Amino acid sequence: xxxxxxxxxxxxxxxxxxxxxxxxxxxxxxxxxxxxxxxxxxxxxxxxxxxxxxxxxxxxxxxxxxxxxxxxxxxxxxxxxxxxxxxxxxxxxxxxxxxxxxxxxxxxxxxxxxxxxxxxxxxxxxxxxxxxxxxxxxxxxxxxxxxxxxxxxxxxxxxxxxxxxxxxxxxxxxxxxxxxxxxxxxxxxxxxxxxxxxxxxxxxxxxxxxxxxxxxxxxxxxxxxxxxxxxxxxxxxxxxxxxxx
Amino acid sequence: xxxxxxxxxxxxxxxxxxxxxxxxxxxxxxxxxxxxxxxxxxxxxxxxxxxxxxxxxxxxxxxxxxxxxxxxxxxxxxxxxxxxxxxxxxxxxxxxxxxxxxxxxxxxxxxxxxxxxxxxxxxxxxxxxxxxxxxxxxxxxxxxxxxxxxxxxxxxxxxxxxxxxxxxxxxxxxxxxxxxxxxxxxxxxxxxxxxxxxxxxxxxxxxxxxxxxxxxxxxxxxxxxxxxxxxxxxxxxxxxxxxxxxxxxxxxxxxxxxxxxxxxxxxxxxxxxxxxxxxxxxxxxxxxxxxxxxxxxxxxxxxxxxxxxxxxxxxxxxxxxxxxxxxxxxxxxxxxxxxxxxxxxxxxxxxxxxxxxxxxxxxxxxxxxxxxxxxxxxxxxxxxxxxxxxxxxxxxxxxxxxxxxxxxxxxxxxxxxxxxxxxxxxxxxxxxxxxxxxxxxxxxxxxxxxxxxxxxxxxxxxxxxxxxxxxxxxxxxxxxxxxxxxxxxxxxxxxxxxxxxxxxxxxxxxxxxxxxxxxxxx
Numbered sequence: 001x002x003x004x005x006x007x008x009x010x011x012x013x014x015x016x017x018x019x020x021x022x023x024x025x026x027x028x029x030x031x032x033x034x035x036x037x038x039x040x041x042x043x044x045x046x047x048x049x050x051x052x053x054x055x056x057x058x059x060x061x062x063x064x065x066x067x068x069x070x071x072x073x074x075x076x077x078x079x080x081x082x083x084x085x086x087x088x089x090x091x092x093x094x095x096x097x098x099x100x101x102x103x104x105x106x107x108x109x110x111x112x113x114x115x116x117x118x119x120x121x122x123x124x125x126x127x128x129x130x131x132x133x134x135x136x137x138x139x140x141x142x143x144x145x146x147x148x149x150x151x152x153x154x155x156x157x158x159x160x161x162x163x164x165x166x167x168x169x170x171x172x173x174x175x176x177x178x179x180x181x182x183x184x185x186x187x188x189x190x191x192x193x194x195x196x197x198x199x200x201x202x203x204x205x206x207x208x209x210x211x212x213x214x215x216x217x218x219x220x221x222x223x224x225x226x227x228x229x230x231x232x233x234x235x236x237x238x239x240x241x242x243x244x245x
Numbered sequence: 246x247x248x249x250x251x252x253x254x255x256x257x258x259x260x261x262x263x264x265x266x267x268x269x270x271x272x273x274x275x276x277x278x279x280x281x282x283x284x285x286x287x288x289x290x291x292x293x294x295x296x297x298x299x300x301x302x303x304x305x306x307x308x309x310x311x312x313x314x315x316x317x318x319x320x321x322x323x324x325x326x327x328x329x330x331x332x333x334x335x336x337x338x339x340x341x342x343x344x345x346x347x348x349x350x351x352x353x354x355x356x357x358x359x360x361x362x363x364x365x366x367x368x369x370x371x372x373x374x375x376x377x378x379x380x381x382x383x384x385x386x387x388x389x390x391x392x393x394x395x396x397x398x399x400x401x402x403x404x405x406x407x408x409x410x411x412x413x414x415x416x417x418x419x420x421x422x423x424x425x426x427x428x429x430x431x432x433x434x435x436x437x438x439x440x441x442x443x444x445x446x447x448x449x450x451x452x453x454x455x456x457x458x459x460x461x462x463x464x465x466x467x468x469x470x471x472x473x474x475x476x477x478x479x480x481x482x483x484x485x486x487x488x489x490x491x492x493x494x495x496x497x498x499x500x501x502x503x504x505x506x507x508x509x510x511x512x513x514x515x516x517x518x519x520x521x522x523x524x525x526x527x528x529x530x531x532x533x534x535x536x537x538x539x540x541x542x543x544x545x546x547x548x549x550x551x552x553x554x555x556x557x558x559x560x561x562x563x564x565x566x567x568x569x570x571x572x573x574x575x576x577x578x579x580x581x582x583x584x585x586x587x588x589x590x591x592x593x594x595x596x597x598x599x600x601x602x603x604x605x606x607x608x609x610x611x612x613x614x615x616x617x618x619x620x621x622x623x624x625x626x627x628x629x630x631x632x633x634x635x636x637x638x639x640x641x642x643x644x645x646x647x648x649x650x651x652x653x654x655x656x657x658x659x660x661x662x663x664x665x666x667x668x669x670x671x672x673x674x675x676x677x678x679x680x681x682x683x684x685x686x687x688x689x690x691x692x693x694x695x696x697x698x699x700x701x702x703x704x705x706x707x708x709x710x711x712x713x714x715x716x717x718x719x720x721x722x723x724x725x726x727x728x729x730x731x732x733x734x735x736x737x738x739x740x741x742x743x744x745x746x747x748x749x750x751x752x753x754x755x756x757x758x759x760x761x762x763x764x765x766x767x
Contacts, residue, residue, distance in 0.1 A: 100672075101764065102624065103624050103633050104668040112623060132610060134606045135602055184747070189750075197667070222666075
């Protein structure tokens with residue numbers, strides 16, 4: 001009997017090896033990721049207070065609890081996203097960003113009293129981010145260069161369960177929306193004179209569900225008063241036009 | 246019910262004595278200690294001018310123009326009394342502090358030891374005189390209340406002993422106000438009752454029916470049957486715990502494992518005394534005889550696991566070189582530096598606020614990445630962006646120059662030479678070497694007149710010449726000269742802002758011929 005069993009096990013192994021499992025696993029993974037992409041997040045997701053200048057960019061018109069957002073190439077944009085919840089009394093946690101400019105964050109409206117920083121989580125990045133998601137409403141982090149899909153899924157499950165919002169500086173496979181700064185122009189500085197005073201940016205946001213074109217918005221990030229603000233329809237410095245006659 | 250035979254040692258005008266000592270004034274000056282605008286205590290000289298307890302400060306100053314007044318600092322007053330309590334505890338173990346300046350002892354022990362109540366009282370007074378208080382008084386009677394009154398009775402006797410069983414007679418002629426029951430004594434006064442004796446003569450059941458439980462207690466005090474016992478205070482020895490290792494331990498996990506039980510006992514003892522520890526000092530002694538001491542604060546209070554964590558962190562050290570254990574550890578000493586009444590730290594019945602949840606969560610993160618791993622931020626002073634952010638481990642106090650750090654930027658004083666807003670969003674933890682080159686490829690430099698030797702045209706954020714990119718706009722240089730009076734700490738920088746072709750702006754600094762990126766605006 002025992003002998004038979006061994007034989008059987010040996011046979012299946014051989015059979016599996018013959019039918020080359022790698023492409024099948026790959027295909028399943030691709031299909032799974034497609035399913036995930038097409039699945040809407042739960043209907044009852046809770047809206048989180050969002051800065052009005054950014055609300056229009058996000059799917060649903062605001063940040064969502066239990067969702068992840070990815071931001072590429074701009075810490076200021078991350079701070080602007082944090083400002084809304086923080087002003088609403090939500091705790092923010094910043095994990096793995098040793099260069100996070102605290103004073104600028106305060107300028108954008110992030111309350112330092114409710115901000116915790118873990119600059120160097122080290123190899124425990126996932127554990128720390130998950131523990132942070134337990135207690136704070138907004139977790140800001142940047143993923144290590146190689147992050148396993150299982151780690152992504154675990155963190156994603158944790159923030160969904162804890163109804164936290166995750167903002168990732170850099171790419172994130174399961175983000176609700178990916179925001180990036182596509183154009184950036186600084187004001188107040190010339191060739192050897194003035195100083196930086198404000199910046200016009202164009203932010204483009206791609207929603208995960210893939211419905212429609214990316215949304216774009218032109219913002220002051222920051223404006224002269226160190227705030228983020230939607231740019232008026234008219235140019236801020238009206239160009240004087242020569243009057244005929 | 247018999248009242249316990251009690252001795253009360255009382256230092257007259259203790260708040261004045263303590264405050265005068267703190268301000269280094271002689272006690273015979275006119276001194277008043279005030280609380281909320283009313284005189285709380287005054288010196289004998291002030292009393293001679295007509296200053297009384299409960300008088301408004303302005304009135305007191307009118308009566309005694311040379312009066313020096315100080316606000317009451319209860320902590321200071323209580324602290325100054327500490328040596329006296331300790332001295333008394335050496336002579337008799339069960340000491341109850343009635344208030345700062347007065348403590349009670351059960352008479353039985355000292356009476357037997359010194360051979361009589363008078364002899365015991367004399368011994369106490371001698372000890373107090375050695376410590377500098379010569380006018381202390383002792384009252385001995387049945388019950389705490391009677392003994393207290395005996396000690397406070399005006400007169401020249403320093404020791405007053407009410408014979409056993411005659412406390413009611415002793416109390417009878419004293420005025421009602423001594424009960425310190427404002428409303429009750431007012432009402433009794435209107436009923437025609439003037440002395441404690443007259444009050445005590447009322448039937449106890451009637452008093453209870455009319456005045457309730459507080460009235461009944463006051464009645465018992467007036468009748469000389471004070472039901473209160475002398476409850477000895479917590480001796481301070483309880484507040485520390487020494488764990489010795491024989492043989493000395495070399496590994497951190499061994500040490501933390503061995504102190505676990507002791508830490509639990511340490512916290513349990515405090516809990517038993519209805520105290521919680523909010524500041525802990527951990528002292529670690531090694532075989533070589535070195536001793537490392539560090540104080541740890543806790544935003545709430547230390548549980549046993551927290552104590553073990555702190556010891557582990559201290560053993561691990563920061564990122565400093567001495568982090569490895571230099572020698573086997575022979576001894577760990579835990580001292581509860583600051584304790585607080587546990588009643589003030591009870592968890593609410595209906596869950597506690599989210600702040601506490603945050604605290605628990607962040608403490609957990611601290612147990613993963615270490616005490617210095619979780620930081621809170623405040624904005625402090627300084628000229629470079631890195632200097633201005635004050636990062637403090639979670640749970641520690643934010644301490645900066647003159648305590649000016651505030652969250653937000655409202656309260657900061659202006660710093661000439663700091664950056665104008667907007668501020669950089671990325672502040673490099675370690676500044677990075679970069680290249681800044683002029684049109685012909687030579688490095689940009691600043692001459693003696695504070696001018697750049699050429700217009701910066703290209704810039705490389707990696708510091709390598711392969712990564713050179715065009716510069717769209719630039720401004721500067723702005724000199725920063727700091728601490729020129731101190732040869733070692735002095736610093737001389739030239740700062741410029743540049744915007745590269747991608748629209749990212751950088752804050753660069755020229756320090757000693759090398760360009761550094763201090764921060765980025767992204």
